[in-house]
Amino acid sequence: MAWCDAAVVDAPLASRDYPGTLREFNAWFADDEACLDYLAALRWPGGFACPGCGCGRAWRMSKGRNLRCARCRLDVSVTAGTVFADTRLPLTTWFAAGWYLTGTKHGVSALGLQRLLGLGSYETAWSLLHKLRRAMVRPGRDKLVGELEVDETAVGASAPGRLGRGTFADKAIIAIAVEARARGVCGRVRLARIPDCSGPTLTDFVAHAVAPGSVVYTDRWQGYGGLAAAGFLHQPTSIAASGDPAHVAMPRAHRVSSLLKRWLLGTHQGATRPHQLDFYLDEFTFRFNRRNSQRRGLLFYRLLEQAIQLDPVPVTAIVGGRP
Numbered sequence: 001m002a003w004c005d006a007a008v009v010d011a012p013l014a015s016r017d018y019p020g021t022l023r024e025f026n027a028w029f030a031d032d033e034a035c036l037d038y039l040a041a042l043r044w045p046g047g048f049a050c051p052g053c054g055c056g057r058a059w060r061m062s063k064g065r066n067l068r069c070a071r072c073r074l075d076v077s078v079t080a081g082t083v084f085a086d087t088r089l090p091l092t093t094w095f096a097a098g099w100y101l102t103g104t105k106h107g108v109s110a111l112g113l114q115r116l117l118g119l120g121s122y123e124t125a126w127s128l129l130h131k132l133r134r135a136m137v138r139p140g141r142d143k144l145v146g147e148l149e150v151d152e153t154a155v156g157a158s159a160p161g162r163l164g165r166g167t168f169a170d171k172a173i174i175a176i177a178v179e180a181r182a183r184g185v186c187g188r189v190r191l192a193r194i195p196d197c198s199g200p201t202l203t204d205f206v207a208h209a210v211a212p213g214s215v216v217y218t219d220r221w222q223g224y225g226g227l228a229a230a231g232f233l234h235q236p237t238s239i240a241a242s243g244d245p246a247h248v249a250m251p252r253a254h255r256v257s258s259l260l261k262r263w264l265l266g267t268h269q270g271a272t273r274p275h276q277l278d279f280y281l282d283e284f285t286f287r288f289n290r291r292n293s294q295r296r297g298l299l300f301y302r303l304l305e306q307a308i309q310l311d312p313v314p315v316t317a318i319v320g321g322r323p
């Protein structure tokens with residue numbers, strides 16, 4: 001069977017570019033060959049181009065995950081250099097995991113996935129989920145713009161809330177940037193685990209997450225003192241000295257923090273180690289920024305689209321967190 005040029009996809013459509021229903025999902029991805037064709041179309045959205053001769057036509061080999069150039073006969077792997085490389089799991093298992101991960105409102109735990117897919121071990125399910133999570137945030141994603149709230153929160157706390165920066169000592173600190181829309185509505189978020197609440201750390205976080213020139217609201221913590229010099233319109237907001245919690249000043253950031261903690265406790269029963277938090281933050285961000293999408297199949301499409309563009313993630317890198 002010839003595998004021909006893929007059409008350029010502008011706005012992905014349900015039932016054309018991605019399955020709109022579980023019924024369609026099952027019909028489209030019945031075997032690994034079907035999954036491989038789909039990944040090839042995502043990997044070369046403008047159509048296949050042979051790295052050897054530039055030819056646009058290739059055949060899928062009957063075994064393995066290679067395409068063979070129709071002109072120079074070069075074999076080109078579809079999954080090399082992506083999260084799907086060197087996996088012994090069938091692609092159908094990957095696809096099913098991606099469908100569950102994006103098709104449910106709160107996601108799925110490793111134990112839940114192991115049961116759903118009948119995987120042999122918990123470790124397999126866990127590693128599969130983490131590799132997919134890694135693909136959830138685009139490497140070249142756009143920066144937040146406009147008006148934003150920036151704050152920090154502690155995760156892994158025995159007691160919720162915070163009393164001051166000193167209580168962060170034994171917990172993971174998460175920096176939160178959220179676009180402040182009118183009437184208290186949250187726009188997109190960016191989250192990052194940070195080592196401390198110092199000026200250089202917080203300025204670095206904002207510079208990576210937010211476009212220069214944006215209006216950044218924070219509390220009056222001295223760690224935010226460098227934002228103006230870094231090119232942001234910094235608006236420090238006073239917190240009442242009466243002991244009011246910080247969320248009075250940063251309502252949207254506080255809401256994101258609450259949702260994050262509830263999600264970590266609910267979907268993952270709190271079973272997230274601080275050094276693996278990065279991956280959960282990526283999944284939370286992916287879900288939060290697409291929370292109003294009515295097309296769950298589109299999330300699946302975006303996830304695979306990003307997964308086919310990434311380098312493979314060795315399990316050791318996952319266990320150790322991000323470098």
Ligand SMILES: [Zn+2]
Nearest residue numbers: 050053069072
């Ligand atoms: Zn060629």
